[in-house]
Amino acid sequence: MKKIIIPILAILTLGACNQAPKGEVMARAVPERADDFVFENDLVAGRFYGKALEGNPTSPGIDIWVKLPGKLVADEWYKGAMEDPDFYHHDHGGKDCYKVAVSLGGGASAPLICDTLRYPATNYRSYEILEQGPGKVVFVLHYPEWEAVPGTTVALDKKVCVKPGTYFCDVEDTYTFSGAETLTIAAGINRHPAQETIENELCGTDRYAIWERASDQSIEPESGMLGVAVVMKGAHWAGASTDGVHGLCTKQIRSGETVRYSFGSCWSKGNIKSCEAWFETVKKQ
Numbered sequence: 367m368k369k370i371i372i373p374i375l376a377i378l379t380l381g382a383c384n385q386a387p388k389g390e391v392m393a394r395a396v397p398e399r400a401d402d403f404v405f406e407n408d409l410v411a412g413r414f415y416g417k418a419l420e421g422n423p424t425s426p427g428i429d430i431w432v433k434l435p436g437k438l439v440a441d442e443w444y445k446g447a448m449e450d451p452d453f454y455h456h457d458h459g460g461k462d463c464y465k466v467a468v469s470l471g472g473g474a475s476a477p478l479i480c481d482t483l484r485y486p487a488t489n490y491r492s493y494e495i496l497e498q499g500p501g502k503v504v505f506v507l508h509y510p511e512w513e514a515v516p517g518t519t520v521a522l523d524k525k526v527c528v529k530p531g532t533y534f535c536d537v538e539d540t541y542t543f544s545g546a547e548t549l550t551i552a553a554g555i556n557r558h559p560a561q562e563t564i565e566n567e568l569c570g571t572d573r574y575a576i577w578e579r580a581s582d583q584s585i586e587p588e589s590g591m592l593g594v595a596v597v598m599k600g601a602h603w604a605g606a607s608t609d610g611v612h613g614l615c616t617k618q619i620r621s622g623e624t625v626r627y628s629f630g631s632c633w634s635k636g637n638i639k640s641c642e643a644w645f646e647t648v649k650k651q
Contacts, residue, residue: 389499389500389501390407390408390438390500390501390530390531391405391406391407391408391438391499391500391501391502391503391528391529391530392404392405392406392438392440392441392503393405393406393495393498393503393505393526393528394495395416395493396413396416396444398444398448399444399447400415400416400418400419401415401416401417401418401419401489402414402415402416402419402444403416403490403493403505403507404440404444405503405505405526405528405535406438406439406440406528407438407528407529407530407531407532407535408435408436408437408438408530408531409433409435409530409531409532409533409632409636409637410430410431410433410533410535410630410631410632411430411431411433411438411439411440411460412428412429412430412431412472412631413428413429413431414426414428414429414489414490414507415427415429415489415490416489416490416491417488417489417490417491419489420488420489423466423467423468424468424485424486424487424488424489425466425467425468425469425471425485425489426470426471426474426475426476426485426486426489426490426509426522427466427467427468427469427470427471427472427474427556428466428470428471428472428473428474428629429462429464429466429471429472430464430471430472430473430592430594430631431443431454431460431461431462431464432460432461432463432464432580432590432592432631432632432633432635432636433459433460433461433633433636434459434460434633434635434636435636435637439458439459439460442458443458446458452585455582455584455585455586456585456586457586457588460633461586461588462582463580463581463582463583463586463588463590463592464556464580464581464582464592464594464631465556465558465581465582466556467556468485469556469611469612470483470552470553470554470555470556470612471555471556472555472556472594472629472631473535473537473553473554473555473594473595473596473627473628473629473630473631474524474553474554474629475524475537475539475551475552475553475554475625475627476551476552477514477520477541477543477549477550477551477552478550478551478552478614478616479514479515479518479549479550480515481607481608483552483607483612484514484515484520486509486510486512486520486522487512487513488509488510488512489509490507490508490509490524491508491509491510492507492508493505493506493507493508494506494508496525500530501529501530502527502528502529503527503528504525504526504527504528505525505526506523506524506525506526507523507524507526508521508522508523508524509521509522509523509524514543514549517545518543518544518545518546518549519543519544519545520541520542520543520549521541521542521543522539522540522541523539523540524537524538524539525537525538525539525540532630533630533631533632533638533647534595534597534628534629534630534651535628535629535630536626536627536628537553537625537626537627537628537629538624538625538626539551539553539624539625539626539627540622540623540624540625541619541621541622541623541625542621542622543621544621547620548618548619548620549618549619549621550602550616550617550618551616551617551618551619551625552607552612552614552615552616553596553598553614553615553616553625553627553629554574554596554607554612554613554614554615555574555576555594555595555596555612555613555629556581556594556611556612557576557578557606557610557611557612557613558578558579558581559610560581561578561579561580561581562578562579563576563577563578564576564577564578564641565606565613566641566645566648567604567605567613568645568648568649570604571601571602571603571604571615572597572598572599572600572601572604572615573595573596573597573598573601573604573615573648573649573651574595574596574604574605574613574614574615575593575594575595575596575613575644575645575648576593576594576595576613577591577592577593577641577644577645578591578592578594579591579592580592590633590634590635591633591634591641592631592632592633592634593630593631593632593633593634593638593641593644593647593648594629594630594631595629595630595631595644595648595651596613596614596615596627596628596629596630597615597627597628597629597630597648597651598615598616598617598625598626598627598628599626599627600617600626601615601616601617601627602616602617602618603615603616604616615627628651630647630648630651632644632647
């Protein structure tokens with residue numbers, strides 16, 4: 367299938383013609399809402415931040431949205447946001463209630479150098495849709511080169527595969543860099559200890575999961591619980607970051623190598639209603 371390569375500046379001209387076909391999965395750029403890039407299946411949804419949001423925030427973090435199982439809701443929520451910017455912060459059978467800010471959010475990755483995550487200097491700047499149908503959508507987001515530390519420059523191509531019927535999305539992050547022979551890459555999730563976080567490393571080195579109260583309640587109180595997890599087969603280490611902000615899985619790579627992992631989430635108002643059920647789901651992933 368022919369690749370579709372679109373710089374973010376061109377996204378603004380696409381409008382309605384960029385709507386995803388109806389089906390069980392979708393992913394698309396959202397020029398009408400600050401250059402977001404949204405993805406969704408019948409169980410989970412989320413977005414990546416684009417150029418128009420840089421500075422508010424500039425972050426690679428995945429903003430996960432919770433929702434009831436069943437229909438796709440992202441287009442409906444974005445349409446509502448055209449009249450009420452806080453539309454998807456209110457409960458319409460789901461909502462945006464997970465706080466990302468400048469972090470890895472619900473499953474992004476970044477170089478980990480001297481125990482510090484070195485985030486991209488920009489949000490994603492262009493994308494490719496490699497495959498798009500009712501049974502699978504695959505896209506790539508491009509983060510242009512940045513200086514991770516003095517003398518070391520890094521660029522990232524993030525490939526994400528979304529399939530129906532699962533709480534997890536698969537990722538292939540390809541890092542190219544100069545100024546270092548190897549880099550440690552950390553994929554992880556933003557923990558919110560003030561939200562009564564329960565963590566479970568699942569007695570291994572390849573996954574990290576949490577269960578906590580909604581962390582973004584600035585618009586509307588939320589009584590539900592969220593499960594968030596990252597799974598990296600072949601990881602060298604998994605655990606909490608030294609500052610306690612993230613749960614991480616790490617792997618050391620050379621330039622041009624790909625880091626493969628999965629990120630997932632759930633909502634207690636859906637089918638997974640307890641931390642035990644969520645941790646068991648993560649264990650089987």
